[in-house]
Amino acid sequence: MDLRHLSFRLLEVFMCVVQTGSISETARRLHLTQPTVSLQIKRLTETVGEQLFYTQHQRLMTTEAGLELFRTCLQVFEQFDDYQRYLKEIQGGERGHCRIAMVNTAQYILPKLLGPFSLEHPNVDMKVEIGNREQVLARFERAEDDLYVFSHPPSLEHALAGRFLQNPLVLLAPAHHPLAALSQVSLSDIVQYRFLLREPGSATRMLFDSALQSRGLVLSDSIQMASNEAIRVAVSAGMGIAVLSRHVIPAQDTTLKIIPIKDLELASHWYFIVRTDRHIAHAAKHFLRFAQMNLENYLDKTWVRNGLNELNQALSK
Template sequence: MRNSLMRITLRQLQVFRSVCKLLSYSRAAEAMSLTQPAVSLQIRQLEELIDQPLFEYVGKKLYLTAAAERLSEATTDIFQRLDELDMQLSDLRGSLKGQLRIAAESSAKYLTPHLLSAFQQRFPDVSPLLRVVNRAQIIRRLADNRDDLVIMSLVPEDMALEFMPFLNNPIVAVAPAEHPLCQIKAEELTLNDLQEYPLLIRESGSGTRKACEEFFQQKRVHFTRTMELNSHEAQCEGVMAGLGIAFLPRHAVYRELQTGDLRELPVKGLPLYRSWCLVHARGKRLSPVAQAFVNFIRTERDIISQIAKRFEVKKGIE
C-alpha cells in the first residue's frame, strides 16, 4: 500500500462521503456545519493523497470521477466496518446498539413497520432505517449489497441468496361493494368470471404483478382490459372509484375491507398465497444487529402471529 493512503483521515472520508451524496460542496458544507472553503480544502488534500481528481464539473453539475467511484466503495466499506465494530463493542457491554438497514418490497410496507416496532421494543437502542421499493429495485439493491436485510416475496432463483420464509402473503381480488361480482355466491364465482371486467395492475417490476401474471398464466386466464397504476394505494383508490377490479395483498387493503369500502371477492382458488421472506446475499457477514433481527424473526413466532392478526378482516364486516 502506498504511504500516502495511510495518511487519509476519517474526517476527510466523512467530508468526501457527504459531497458524493449531495453532489455539492456548498450543501455538504451546510450538512456538516463547515465552511465551503473547509470542504474544498479537505477534498483537495484527499486528491493529493490519492494522486487523482475526485470530482469534475460538466456545465454546473458535479460528477464523480472513476477514482471517486472506487474511493466511495472503499469508504462505504470502511464505515460499515466501523458500524459493525460499534455494534460488537455494544454487544460486549451487554447491549445491542446500532443501525438496521432494511429494504422492503412495496407491498410489505404495511407489515414491516410492525415487525420493526416489535424488534425495537426488545432492543430499544437499535435504529431501523427502512427503504420501501418495488421488486426490481429490491433485486438491484441485493446485487449492490445496499442493505443488511431485505423483506420480499418471490425470491429470485438466479441469485446466490439466503432466505427464510416467515409469513403468508395472501393476494386477494377486490371490488367496490356495489360491483355485480359481489352478488355472486362464493361457491359459484370463478377466476374466469373476472375476465370481462377491467383489471387494475401494478407497474412492471412489481412483485404482486409478477405473482398474479404467473397465476393467470397457470390458470389460462387473460384480461383484455388493463390499466397500470404505480402503487397499491392508487390501485385501491382506482377500485373504489369504479375503474376496475384488482388483485392486492390483503395486508395492503385490510382497512378498506373492514370499513366496507372494498369487498374481497370470494373467488374459487383464492387467496393466492405467497410467502414473505427475510433475504440477504449468501455468504454476507451480518452485523450483530442484523443477526439479532434474523434470530428474532426465526424464534418469535407468537409475536409474528399476533402482528399478522392485525391484518385479518373480521367476519361479518368484509
C-alpha cells in the first residue's frame, strides 16, 4: 500500500460508507455526488490492493480487510481528535511551557502569583531562573525565556514592558543599632556607618549610588554581598546597615528596624518584560493575563501598580 495516495478526506469517505452501507447516503452526509464517492472508494481499493466491500442484499458489506482498515482509521482519527484538543489547550494557555527569568529580589514576590496560577493550570510547565541583574540581562540578550522580571528594564528596542508593582527601598538597621532609636534620619547622617551593599549593577545598588552622588556623599565603610538574603541576615546579626527592597523584609522580624530617610524616596517598579523578536509561548501570555486580573488578590495592594493591560493588548495582536 502506497501511503502517499492516502488522504484524510479519502479515509473519511471510506469510514462513512462502512457506517452507512450506502454510496448514496454517504454522498448525502458528506455533501458529495454519488460518482465522487464511488470514485473515492475505487481509488482507495486500488491503493490498498485488497477488496474492501462486497454487495449483499443491495447493501455494501465490509470485507475482512475493509474492517481492519476501518478499525485502523478509528484509531488514527481518535488520535487526531486528541491532538486537536491538545492544540486548543495549548492555544488557550492551559498546557505547554512558560519560561521566566527574574532578578534575585523578585523571588520574594513573584511566587505569590506563580503558586495560584500553577494550582489553576497544573498542565503548564513553569520553568523559573533566578539570578543577579547581570545574569538575567545575559539571558535577555540571548532571548532564552518567555518573560523577564526587572525593576529597571533593559533596552526595549526589541521588547515590551508592563509595570505591575512598586519596589520601595528602605534603610534597614539592627534593632539594637544607635540609628534604631531615631524616628527618621538624613542621608548625610548615615554615611559614617558600615553599609552592606549588593554588587555594582544591581538595581538597588544603582538607585542608592545615584542618591549618594546627587548629594556629593561617599560611604566611609562598606561590604559587598551577593544576595539580598545574605544582607538581611547580616544586618540582623549586627554586621552593618543596608538599603534593601521593602519586599525582602519579613513583617514580623523584630531583629530589624526600618528607619525613614527624610527628604528622600528611593523606589523603583517591577516590570514584566517580553521580547518582541521571539515566539512567546501561549502559556506565558496566559500567565500575563492571569497576573493582570489577580495582582491585587495575591500581592500587597499598597504597592500594586497594574500596567499590564497595554502589554497584554500588544501581545494579543
